[in-house]
Amino acid sequence: MDVRVRPPTDGEAEALAVRFVAGEEQALEAVYRRWSPLVYSLALRSLGQVTEAEDVTQKVFVAAWNGRAGYQPERASLATWLLGIARNKIVDAHKARAREARIAGQVARNVARPITEGVDVAQRLLIADEIARLDAVPQEVLRLAFYEDLTHAQIAQRLQLPPGTVKSHIRRSLIKLRTRLGGLTDAYES
């Protein structure tokens, strides 16, 4: 049972999801432009090969389009849903590779690793991508808090901002991130 309180979803992505589910071809292009680097990067890191990663990317967006009726916005963000599909396609690609390797009488040494790492890599890429999309000041605030471990008071001093502003940037950015990452774990479990 999901007892989490879901914060209001990001308006822009929500509107896009509606258009996408409704079957608007331009929405697919917008979805592709927005998330294909994420899907492709995930596939590339897992498969290590441009051609296969591109093939997976193609399959993911074709599958997403054909299966758009099954997308449930209340369960996962569009990004999360796409990453879930991507993970399946990447697993398929690894399986196909393993099959080929077996046929060739080779040991498929690299099969297990990327599958177990899938969630981590996806999560990492998604977070990095979403942080990069925050506005400049909140983004800098969050970077200082995340990667330089500065307190809000130190950040305020560093950026010459009132501490209250820093605090509210931190809070709002975190909520925004959480919304956009919404349901990543759910999607992997399903």
Add this chain to the structure above:
Amino acid sequence: MHTNPEVLALLALGEHPVDPADTEHLADCEQCRAELESLTRLIEQGRHAPDRETLDEPSEAVWAAIQSELGFIPVTRSWPTVPDPSTPVHATPGSGPAAGPVTPGNGLPTPEGSRPDASRAASGTRSRSGDPASKTSAAPPAFDQPTASRDGRGPRRRVLALVLAAALALIAGIGIGVGIDRMRQPSETVIGQATLQALPAWPGANGTATVEVDSAGNRTLVVDLHTPQPAAGSQQVWLIDKTITAMQPMGFLNADGRGSWPIPAGTDLSKFPIVDVSDEPAGDTTVAHSGDSIVRGQLQL
């Protein structure tokens, strides 16, 4: 009163509680604790994400392949396909052609109005957050990619695809008719065509590429190039793969901008569908692509 959400965020980041009342409240309040845990998990994940990790972008051919597989007819060209010529190419350093239009040709010139926004193309950056459709909604239908649908879905698209295919066949037919009169043997059949579009450094250049097959199964690539300004060097024709990473030199055009070459039997045109014409400096003795592409287009096979 529940703990201030901003305070919860700071606590999740690891700051020490300032107000003892917060600590007391958290001990008692499940709701605030759940929120704190949720934020803490998020921050943990965020801290594990490498700072400023950059994402790779798939090549433009992937989107074209998706459109093709789904049987879409692109109404607008809503993304720059003519990026900054200085954009690095994922090929052998210094040997690759600049990224440019890889528009499957169909005998129809792209209307000027639907050309990619020059300012965005020149900046060389892709705005990934904007809605690309809204930026080009005023562009006229480009009608410039036939639907080579592998498994196009939906009867409407199928019909549309058939109509389009018929229209293209007609256009191709006219082209072939003219071509036959001029230079071709009647026994040859056209199995692939591309409209070659100018790269930014060569405004006004255009051309066509045709693949013919004779009764014995021998394939010939026929290329016709027009440039408004005379090119200084020699014009070399290449077949390039979809990712613009591998290429095969075909040969040089004659002074009249035309040329034809046999396509080696082992060349899979579905893997090397891009026809590119480069300007090779006079006296250039290297075999590599100069990087100065004049026109480019994708064969419709």
